[in-house]
Amino acid sequence: HSLTNHLPGALERDEFFLEYQPLIRMLDGRVDGAEALVRWRHPVHGRLGPDRFIPLAEHTGLIVPLGRWVLEQAVEQAYFWQRGLVEGDSAGAGREPLRVNVNLSPRQLHHPDLVPDTIAVLEAAGVSPESLCLEVTESALIGADEDELKPLRQLAELGVDIALDDFGTGYSNLANLRRLPATTLKLDRSFTQGLQQHPADPLDVTFVGGIVSLAHALGLRVTVEGVETEAQAQQLRELDCDTAQGWYYARPASPESIPAYWSPSD
C-alpha cells in the first residue's frame, strides 16, 4: 500500500506543508490567531489532507517527529507574522498578540519530551509561550489522571494556551472540565450547523448558549468551529462566543493569507 510505504520517508523528502485558517475575534472581527493544518504533497496521489495520513502516522509513531516539525514550522510562522515579515504584509511589525494553534495527537501528548521540546522550539524561534495554543481533543484526555495531565499543566503555567478541540463530540463530562488545564473550548462544528436554519434550531441555541455560559463561568474562552454563514456568525456573536473559525471567514490557506485578516476590509 503506497501511503504506508511512502509515509516514513515523507518528512525527509520535505513533502509536508502547512495551511493556516484564521480564528476571528467576535468582538471586532479581527484575527486572533490561526490554526496550522498539515497537508501531504504525495508524489503519486497529490495533495492529501490529514484525515488520510494522521491516523497512520499516529499508529506508526511518525506523528512524533512530524508533530515536532509542525510545531517548529508553525511557531516560526508566528514569529514572521508578529514581526510583519510576511510577503505582501505592508503594515509592518507590532503584531505580538497574533497566535498560532497547533494540533497535538494523543501520542505526542504522552511523549516524555513534550514539555522540553515545546519550550526549546519557542526559545529557538524567539516566540512567547502566550503566542502558542496547543489543541488537544477532549477524548485524548478522558480518563487521564493527574500525572498524565501534568505536562499540559506545566505548559499552561508557562503561558501556553490549551484548547479542547472538537468539544462536545466525545463523552463530554462537564464535571471533568474543572480539573483539566484548558484555557479554551473549541466547540465542534456539528453544533454550529443547527444555527444555520431560519429560525435557528432552539435546542442548538440553548445548547451553545449554555456551554458558553458554563465555559465563561469556569474562566474558559469559547471558539466555535465550522461557521459557514453570516446568520451563524450573527447568532454566535449574540451567544457571546469569543472567537470563530470557518469558511464564512476563510478556508485554510497559505501563511501569506493571514495578515489580511489583521485589519478586516469593510
Ligand code: G
Ligand atoms: O485539514 P483539515 O481541516 O481537514 O483537518 C482535519 C483534522 O486533522 C483536524 O481536525 C485536525 O485535528 C487534524 N490535524 C490537522 N493538522 C494536524 C497536525 O498537525 N497534527 C495533528 N495531530 N492533527 C492535525
Ligand code: G
Ligand atoms: O482540528 P479540526 O479537526 O477541528 O480541524 C478543522 C477541520 O475542519 C479542517 O478539516 C477544516 O478544513 C475543517 N473546516 C474548517 N472550517 C470549516 C467550515 O466552515 N465548515 C466545514 N464543514 N469544515 C470546516
Ligand code: MN
Ligand atoms: Mn483543531
Ligand code: NA
Ligand atoms: Na476541531
